[in-house]
Amino acid sequence: MTGEAIAFYILAAVTLGSAVVVVTSGNIVHSAAALVPGFLGVTGLYILLNAEFVAGIQVLIYAGAITVLILFAIMLTEGGTGLGGRQRNEQALVGATVAAAMAVLLIIVATRTGWTAGGGTLPPYTPGAIGQSFLRQNILVFEGTSIVLLVSLMGAIMTARRED
Amino acid sequence: MLLDWGYVAIFALVGAGMVALPLLIIWLISPRSDYPQKFETYESGVPTIGQAWSQFHVRYYLFSLVFVVFDVEIIYLYPWAVVARSLGAFAFWEMLVFLAILVLGLAYAWRRGALEWT
Amino acid sequence: MPGLTHYLVVSALLFSLGLFAVVTRRNTVAILMGVELMLNAANINLVAFNKYAAPGAMQGQIFALIVITLAACEAAVGLALVLAAYRTLETVYVDEINLMKW
Amino acid sequence: MGWISDVLRAIVGTIIIFSAVAFIAVMFGVLLERKISAWMQSRLGPKHVGPQGLLQTLADTIKLLQKENIVPARADKVIFASAVIVVPLAALLDYVVIPFGTTRSGPLIFRDLNIGVLYFAATSSLVVVGILMAGWGSNNKYALLGGMRSAAQMVTYEIPMGLALVTVALVAGSLSTVTIVNGQARLWYIVTQPVAFLVFLVAATAEVNRVPFDLVEAESELVAGYFSEYSGMRFALFQLGEYGEMFAMAAMAVTLFLGGWRGPVLPPVVWFVVKLYALIFVFMWVRWTYPRFRIDQMLNFSWKILIPVSVLNLVVTAFFAVVAHR
Numbered sequence: 027m028t029g030e031a032i033a034f035y036i037l038a039a040v041t042l043g044s045a046v047v048v049v050t051s052g053n054i055v056h057s058a059a060a061l062v063p064g065f066l067g068v069t070g071l072y073i074l075l076n077a078e079f080v081a082g083i084q085v086l087i088y089a090g091a092i093t094v095l096i097l098f099a100i101m102l103t104e105g106g107t108g109l110g111g112r113q114r115n116e117q118a119l120v121g122a123t124v125a126a127a128m129a130v131l132l133i134i135v136a137t138r139t140g141w142t143a144g145g146g147t148l149p150p151y152t153p154g155a156i157g158q159s160f161l162r163q164n165i166l167v168f169e170g171t172s173i174v175l176l177v178s179l180m181g182a183i184m185t186a187r188r189e190d
Numbered sequence: 191m192l193l194d195w196g197y198v199a200i201f202a203l204v205g206a207g208m209v210a211l212p213l214l215i216i217w218l219i220s221p222r223s224d225y226p227q228k229f230e231t232y233e234s235g236v237p238t239i240g241q242a243w244s245q246f247h248v249r250y251y252l253f254s255l256v257f258v259v260f261d262v263e264i265i266y267l268y269p270w271a272v273v274a275r276s277l278g279a280f281a282f283w284e285m286l287v288f289l290a291i292l293v294l295g296l297a298y299a300w301r302r303g304a305l306e307w308t
Numbered sequence: 309m310p311g312l313t314h315y316l317v318v319s320a321l322l323f324s325l326g327l328f329a330v331v332t333r334r335n336t337v338a339i340l341m342g343v344e345l346m347l348n349a350a351n352i353n354l355v356a357f358n359k360y361a362a363p364g365a366m367q368g369q370i371f372a373l374i375v376i377t378l379a380a381c382e383a384a385v386g387l388a389l390v391l392a393a394y395r396t397l398e399t400v401y402v403d404e405i406n407l408m409k410w
Numbered sequence: 411m412g413w414i415s416d417v418l419r420a421i422v423g424t425i426i427i428f429s430a431v432a433f434i435a436v437m438f439g440v441l442l443e444r445k446i447s448a449w450m451q452s453r454l455g456p457k458h459v460g461p462q463g464l465l466q467t468l469a470d471t472i473k474l475l476q477k478e479n480i481v482p483a484r485a486d487k488v489i490f491a492s493a494v495i496v497v498p499l500a501a502l503l504d505y506v507v508i509p510f511g512t513t514r515s516g517p518l519i520f521r522d523l524n525i526g527v528l529y530f531a532a533t534s535s536l537v538v539v540g541i542l543m544a545g546w547g548s549n550n551k552y553a554l555l556g557g558m559r560s561a562a563q564m565v566t567y568e569i570p571m572g573l574a575l576v577t578v579a580l581v582a583g584s585l586s587t588v589t590i591v592n593g594q595a596r597l598w599y600i601v602t603q604p605v606a607f608l609v610f611l612v613a614a615t616a617e618v619n620r621v622p623f624d625l626v627e628a629e630s631e632l633v634a635g636y637f638s639e640y641s642g643m644r645f646a647l648f649q650l651g652e653y654g655e656m657f658a659m660a661a662m663a664v665t666l667f668l669g670g671w672r673g674p675v676l677p678p679v680v681w682f683v684v685k686l687y688a689l690i691f692v693f694m695w696v697r698w699t700y701p702r703f704r705i706d707q708m709l710n711f712s713w714k715i716l717i718p719v720s721v722l723n724l725v726v727t728a729f730f731a732v733v734a735h736r
Contacts, residue, residue: 029413030192033199034310038318045322045345049329055546057338059489062539068322068348071315073195075359080351080372082528083265087376090535090568091261092344092383094561097542098254099337099387101246101558103394114332115403121331125324132320141312144362150191151369152524153585157269159366161281167370168284171266171377172291178381179259179295183304186251186388193416197521198506200420201427202499208428209498209647212475216643220479229483231550232638248391250562253709255384257565260717262380264572265373267724268528271580274732282732289721296717305713307706 041067315356323349477642489547496540498651504658511679548639556635571613573720591670614659
């Protein structure tokens, strides 16, 4: 077993373990806190896939920003006041079945398909290469993102503000 | 590159161990004496009323919302900053459009009072 | 050496866990957390395919960045909706937000 | 077996950096703070433990080690206990990308990452989560209020800090900290980027919750903010996190704007330490000079002054670096 394989299994275990806590915990704040190791595990997987820039962004946005946003939203709605409440609806059994079926289906597809392996050597995925790709080939996506950001900012402010 | 991050991973693991070490030490050597007042929530000596976990004002959310949008904006600036000089004027104008749209967003948030602590 | 399939299996499991949260959770914020897990699973796929199927291109990583952006927007707007719903209906539980059923 | 030597080097490097930060930076920093505050207020400060009170913080730490470990009965035990690891660890992770000096065999840095500056921004953003966990886990009204304010303040000032980092990355054309320091061989970036430097310094002050941005742990209203409930060694670990973060911010400012280890005559590491402590002195000087901001003033200052100014600064810099350069 190589170091990469060991790292992969540890990171996969961390990611999936925290995801299980996120999904099953009866305490919503515990769920939100468990998101952080989950996101960090995914970050590790990105690094194993040589995508270090994406990994940095994952920590900055997911672990640093979205988690804070979610925690704020929890504090703003119920805080810990609703901790005693029932967290799961009556569909738990059906939901578990559906999710398990989905997992089985996806795993079958993933393992049975003969994925074509790309040829060539792996280029270094530096921030510079990402920037080149963004500004040369994906310029429309790049500008489109800013519009999406603007629209969601406006929409979210309008929705969250008190009408008074 | 993986070697770099292997180092970082060891840094994080050993670091977590070193941060946890003093906690282990106090668990071993600290004195223990139980009386209920000691485990009361500290509220300047007055008996605690109710839970601390309560609802907060929506203004916290408004700020974190604008923050998330701008934080996402900045992740696009990093790769741009690295290559801007080699790409020349074109990259500059592209980024100007990008920034202008986001400044519009800031202006909107300002105008709508999302940046007021009321 | 972990190959493409390993990453796909991890991502499939993560996606299913997210799906389970979305289907069974009552709290809207928890549902949004499930959605975030699903988006993360999709991102693992994108980056893994980038490395193993088309190493020369950057498209997978670019797309992962876009997905992260959209996830942030989705969280911002979604949680704003949760707050708005909480303000008018005083609940965050999806099965109690049922005014439209009438 | 090449990997064993790599692992050993990593472990030894980690232990050296952690000990250096804990003992030299943080313990000495706390003492320095007390001495400087005393000097500014015409007092003597700690004087009895060791020569000129030099061992005061060490004695305090030993005292804290013997204190009882109190977890409030109403606290959320898991979150309460994990926050105390998250905050100092996230602060100390910053040190991975800081080049302390240079030797014949290359720069003295734990690891020169390709995405160095981004890594710094990412790890310091993790502190916020730890603080929110500490505030919520304590189940204390002061702690939760302090934690919420802290989080609001830190996320707000992450934006101008990120913009300042981007500006430097643009000038240097790289995110690697070593390349950035090498780019300052002729001219320190503080000369060409004074605005970005000021923005970074102000944002750093806010990120570490120091005066004038200490409304999140204002003694007179919130006891100690998010770590009100933490006592004994856990309190010391939060102090380690705060001071560690402050030194990391100062070290990053030295790296980005003050030429890092560069300087004539003296050895590089000495130059680095001199510049670092000069900036630390500025932080302390500010602390004992300015009154505290109100929360609306603090937020307005970032959103309505710092962010527009740093966006403008970025555009002007980009114009001169990219367009006018040709």
